[in-house]
Amino acid sequence: MKNSRILIIEDDKYISNFIEVSLKKDDYEVITANSAADGLFKFSSYKPEIIILDLGLPDRDGLEIIRDLREFSNIPIIVVSARGLERDKIEALDLGASDYVTKPFFMGELMARIRVIERFISNLGVDDPVIFQCDYLMVDFEKRKVQIHGEDIHLTPLEYKLLRLLIDNRGKVLTHNYIIRHVWGYSGENDTKSLRVIMANLRRKIEKDNTSHRFIVTEVGVGYRFTDE
Incomplete structure (x- = not known):
């Protein structure tokens, strides 16, 4: 390219x-x-x-x-x-x-x-892949199935929606309000606490080491970014 x-x-x-x-x-x-x-x-x-x-x-x-x-x-x-x-x-x-x-x-x-x-x-312009694979994380978008090291893990609907949003915008910084609008469907500053709770739960399920985040990076005071590097 x-x-x-x-x-x-x-x-x-x-x-x-x-x-x-x-x-x-x-x-x-x-x-x-x-x-x-x-x-x-x-x-x-x-x-x-x-x-x-x-x-x-x-x-x-x-x-x-x-x-x-x-x-x-x-x-x-x-x-x-x-x-x-x-x-x-x-x-x-x-x-x-x-x-x-x-x-x-x-x-x-x-x-x-x-x-x-x-x-x-x-x-852009390329059909979204049915399966997203990065390191030890696999997401089958068609079946809504998530695996870590080849083993199925259960995500709640909100956790899955959040993960999909982050993957679709990987590499980009998404603000708290942007995520809330796209996951909950409306904007509300008071929901930032709820977002942090769901993000913590999602990280606990997909990150191998909670002290060193592999996929979801916190942009302090701003939001989050998914990295596939």
Whole structure:
């Protein structure tokens, strides 16, 4: 698979150049923009496949860019921002950002998150597999059967629905509210405690070692992410 065309929307020239040079070393095609207006223009002109977006742009807040883009595009957006507060991460992800990296950051981490998104893109348009296999976990979606090390385990309907949601969005950070809406069917902050209880039960059933989570990673204060790496 060819490397993606990536649009960087970042007004800090040092950071923009650093990301651009690093990506080009790995043969990515890179377009840069230093403002929201320039970024939206180049999005329309160059048809990138991934956007790396700063929130503190000189002409508009990056959150507004996410909101605008989500009205007509599902392009993956990785936020790279100095805003490290929990509420900023949650708002960006709830608006439709695919991932969130806080400055300062290691380029290796950003590259890894780009590769996760590329794998997700490559699976789009492909029929969902009847069986999902990762390490010692097997899920038969057709039969709604889950096995650990070849042995059947029982999941409640909510636990199964939660596991399916995480697997379908593997590699992506899902906020508490996003999960609650898709598992319970409505949004309610008071249900975060219920989510934690169900998540703990699910982990106890599918994780080999509860002290070192193999599949379900906690994004502290934000939500959860399923990893198949």
